[in-house]
Amino acid sequence: NAGVTQTPKFQVLKTGQSMTLQCAQDMNHEYMSWYRQDPGMGLRLIHYSVGAGITDQGEVPNGYNVSRSTTEDFPLRLLSAAPSQTSVYFCASSDRGIYEQYFGPGTRLTVT
Amino acid sequence: RKEVEQDPGPFNVPEGATVAFNCTYSNSASQSFFWYRQDCRKEPKLLMSVYSSGNEDGRFTAQLNRASQYISLLIRDSKLSDSATYLCVVNPGLEYGNKLVFGAGTILRVKS
Numbered sequence: 120n121a122g123v124t125q126t127p128k129f130q131v132l133k134t135g136q137s138m139t140l141q142c143a144q145d146m147n148h149e150y151m152s153w154y155r156q157d158p159g160m161g162l163r164l165i166h167y168s169v170g171a172g173i174t175d176q177g178e179v180p181n182g183y184n185v186s187r188s189t190t191e192d193f194p195l196r197l198l199s200a201a202p203s204q205t206s207v208y209f210c211a212s213s214d215r216g217i218y219e220q221y222f223g224p225g226t227r228l229t230v231t
Numbered sequence: 232r233k234e235v236e237q238d239p240g241p242f243n244v245p246e247g248a249t250v251a252f253n254c255t256y257s258n259s260a261s262q263s264f265f266w267y268r269q270d271c272r273k274e275p276k277l278l279m280s281v282y283s284s285g286n287e288d289g290r291f292t293a294q295l296n297r298a299s300q301y302i303s304l305l306i307r308d309s310k311l312s313d314s315a316t317y318l319c320v321v322n323p324g325l326e327y328g329n330k331l332v333f334g335a336g337t338i339l340r341v342k343s
Contacts, residue, residue: 152330160335161235162333167330209274219265222275224273225274
């Protein structure tokens with residue numbers, strides 16, 4: 120099993136550009152989530168999904184969209200990148216949201 | 232006040248030392264508690280869950296004090312490989328959608 124995979128690993132964007140961060144898991148987990156991690160702060164929840172076709176906002180959803188058309192995939196879309204979105208983004212999955220979360224390796228995004 | 236607070240450290244200890252971290256949480260109705268480990272530039276991974284009765288896993292002991300709203304992690308006989316950031320994670324409960332809240336982490340450096 121590959122677990123949770125994320126692409127790309129690194130990305131540089133200019134302000135105003137859009138892009139999609141990809142996340143996939145092969146563990147048949149229902150619960151998936153996106154976090155961002157900034158220096159000195161804990162991981163903050165952006166969006167999450169409790170199953171295919173169901174998504175909801177987390178703590179910091181502004182500027183991001185998600186969709187969940189399959190159990191395996193949970194892409195995160197940046198609509199119009201801003202320097203404040205420079206961060207490390209982690210995707211995670213769990214068979215039950217409040218228990219062990221399995222994280223992907225992360226995407227390091229820089230917005231100039 | 233942050234929902235989950237940790238001393239950021241760093242804690243610099245020699246090999247073989249015993250070191251303890253504390254973490255405080257603000258919501259007295261919090262349901263479940265965890266310690267995650269994050270190596271430099273890697274994804275977080277579950278280290279251990281924290282149970283009301285306390286629990287031990289090898290050199291690691293986790294304890295919960297609901298009255299004072301803190302959890303602790305004790306590491307005995309520290310190894311160089313224990314060097315990492317330790318994240319305190321709390322599930323605040325159904326009222327908050329059963330999502331996990333991450334502390335900013337405590338850095339541990341074990342030196343030979």
